[in-house]
Amino acid sequence: MAGEAAIINVAARTSLWLQPHRIVLILIALGLVLAAAFFMRWDWLPQYYEAGLLGIWRSLWILAVTCVLGFLLAVPLGLAQAAGPFWFAAPAKVFCTIIRGTPLLLQLWLLYYGLGSLFPQYPWIRESWMWPYLRQAWPYGVLALTLSFAGYEGEVMRGAFAGVPKGQLEAARAFGMSRWKAFRRIWLPQAFYRALPTLTGETVLQLKSTPLVATISVIDIFAVSSKVRQDTYLTYEPLLLLALIYMAITGILVFAFSRIEARIPNKIG
Amino acid sequence: MVGLLHTIEIAIGATCLGLLIGIGGAYGKLYGGPVVRDLLAVYTTAVRAVPELVLILLLYYAGTDLINQVLAALGYQRIDISGLAAGIAVLGFVQGAYSTEVIRGAILSIPQGQIEAARAYGMSPGLLLRRITLPAMLPFAIPGLANLWLIATKDTALLAVVGFYELTLATRQAAGVTKAYLTFYLAAGAIYLLVSLISNLIIGRIEARARRGMPSLKEAR
Numbered sequence: 001m002a003g004e005a006a007i008i009n010v011a012a013r014t015s016l017w018l019q020p021h022r023i024v025l026i027l028i029a030l031g032l033v034l035a036a037a038f039f040m041r042w043d044w045l046p047q048y049y050e051a052g053l054l055g056i057w058r059s060l061w062i063l064a065v066t067c068v069l070g071f072l073l074a075v076p077l078g079l080a081q082a083a084g085p086f087w088f089a090a091p092a093k094v095f096c097t098i099i100r101g102t103p104l105l106l107q108l109w110l111l112y113y114g115l116g117s118l119f120p121q122y123p124w125i126r127e128s129w130m131w132p133y134l135r136q137a138w139p140y141g142v143l144a145l146t147l148s149f150a151g152y153e154g155e156v157m158r159g160a161f162a163g164v165p166k167g168q169l170e171a172a173r174a175f176g177m178s179r180w181k182a183f184r185r186i187w188l189p190q191a192f193y194r195a196l197p198t199l200t201g202e203t204v205l206q207l208k209s210t211p212l213v214a215t216i217s218v219i220d221i222f223a224v225s226s227k228v229r230q231d232t233y234l235t236y237e238p239l240l241l242l243a244l245i246y247m248a249i250t251g252i253l254v255f256a257f258s259r260i261e262a263r264i265p266n267k268i269g
Numbered sequence: 270m271v272g273l274l275h276t277i278e279i280a281i282g283a284t285c286l287g288l289l290i291g292i293g294g295a296y297g298k299l300y301g302g303p304v305v306r307d308l309l310a311v312y313t314t315a316v317r318a319v320p321e322l323v324l325i326l327l328l329y330y331a332g333t334d335l336i337n338q339v340l341a342a343l344g345y346q347r348i349d350i351s352g353l354a355a356g357i358a359v360l361g362f363v364q365g366a367y368s369t370e371v372i373r374g375a376i377l378s379i380p381q382g383q384i385e386a387a388r389a390y391g392m393s394p395g396l397l398l399r400r401i402t403l404p405a406m407l408p409f410a411i412p413g414l415a416n417l418w419l420i421a422t423k424d425t426a427l428l429a430v431v432g433f434y435e436l437t438l439a440t441r442q443a444a445g446v447t448k449a450y451l452t453f454y455l456a457a458g459a460i461y462l463l464v465s466l467i468s469n470l471i472i473g474r475i476e477a478r479a480r481r482g483m484p485s486l487k488e489a490r
Contacts, residue, residue, distance in 0.1 A: 019303065021303050021304050021307070022303075022307065025304065025307055025308075097462070097466075098458070098462060100419075100465075101419075101461060101462040101465035101466065102423070102458045102461040102462055102465075103422075103423040103424075103425075103426035103427075103437065103461060104423070104426075105426040105427060105429065105430075105437055106426055106437050106440070106454060106457055106458055106461060107458070109437070109440075109441060109454060110450075110451070110454035110455065110458060113441075113444060113450040113454065114444075114450040114451035114454045114455070115451070116450075117448070117450045117451070118451060204318070207320070208319070208320035208321060208322075209320070210320075211320045211322045211323060212322060212427075215430055222320075222322065222323065235330050235331070235334065236327070236330075236331060239323060239326055239327045239330075239331075240327070242323055243315075243319045243323050243324070243327060246318065246319050246320055246323060247315065247318045247319055250318040250319075251318070
């Protein structure tokens with residue numbers, strides 16, 4: 001939803017770009033930015049420049065991995081709910097309800113502190129090859145974010161799968177396609193096109209949940225800004241810059257998705 | 270249990286504040302002058318593009334600091350703002366941006382003739398808002414607002430990060446003391462889930478009432 005609105009905003013902005021009051025507003029905004037640049041302290045920037053870039057990279061990496069994995073998980077979840085038999089649909093529905101009914105922060109802490117405190121009790125886990133990974137924080141962060149994305153997106157995919165007209169599938173079967181081929185060539189692409197606008201919004205939401213992993217000591221861009229704040233005792237500057245960075249990433253994401261959306265055929269259904 | 274109470278208090282407060290901001294914002298966006306409209310566009314876009322966690326930190330610290338500075342400049346003493354009030358204000362501000370969009374869309378989907386008819390009867394704008402616009406937009410707005418309410422209950426968990434004592438932080442402390450992490454987190458998850466499910470039931474009732482007299486969604490399709 002956020003994505004669509006932003007796209008509309010962009011369209012409106014380019015068509016009515018230069019109106020007198022806009023120019024005044026832009027000047028005021030510029031003045032605010034300049035005032036912020038001059039009157040606030042930014043001398044910490046060079047020192048934390050590299051850490052910041054690394055943090056941004058890590059945030060984006062987490063975003064990409066969790067979105068892709070979550071989407072892969074969401075497809076079977078949606079399919080099970082849309083077309084599966086009862087014993088397949090019910091667990092999927094329960095999973096989606098649980099994920100969507102509890103705060104992500106709680107899920108994250110449940111996995112990290114809850115599961116994380118269980119693992120060391122079993123010696124065979126400590127001796128296995130997985131232990132070096134399980135001791136770190138990021139697998140839990142990625143797992144929690146992936147599950148959350150899958151939960152929300154699974155619900156979207158359910159609607160998308162159910163929305164593909166039955167005739168399309170029947171026609172595919174009549175052409176002699178196997179079930180798998182019909183799914184791969186007809187059902188999945190059409191459902192994907194339907195889900196794409198929502199997918200934009202979900203991805204932006206996912207971006208906005210990535211800073212939560214900082215609470216379990218993954219050093220993403222949010223954690224970097226917290227560190228700057230602790231080191232320099234500055235409250236606003238790092239947070240303002242952080243907000244700006246997130247806004248920029250959101251803008252880029254929305255733009256990229258609108259480009260993808262423009263490429264798909266828009267006569268559906 | 271105090272934590273749960275705080276969670277629900279904040280969620281209700283934030284949703285109400287968000288609704289007020291949302292109604293005002295939607296009116297500004299629809300009927301306001303160009304400057305008001307642009308400022309509101311900046312508000313909704315910026316708030317929806319920045320993570321809630323960052324906003325909460327920014328507003329929580331900046332807001333309390335700003336109020337104290339203003340008070341100091343006016344010659345009053347510094348006051349301690351309670352976490353509850355700050356939490357409600359911050360989440361309400363965030364919710365306001367989202368509900369502005371929801372309510373704007375809902376008002377737009379009221380048949381225009383209803384509003385024109387009300388104007389033709391000579392209703393004042395306040396009466397028009399109270400008698401026509403708000404009741405008529407309710408059925409369109411309720412699904413979106415219900416979503417926002419669920420988001421609000423879950424966003425309260427983020428206040429744990431700034432150290433406000435609510436369900437998630439209470440859980441974390443209890444778990445830390447007893448070392449029974451899994452039990453406590455699962456219990457808290459069950460409580461959140463229960464809150465969501467119960468609100469779903471209540472919202473279903475409200476929606477049925479708001480849509481009374483309208484064709485059901487299934488027939489309309």
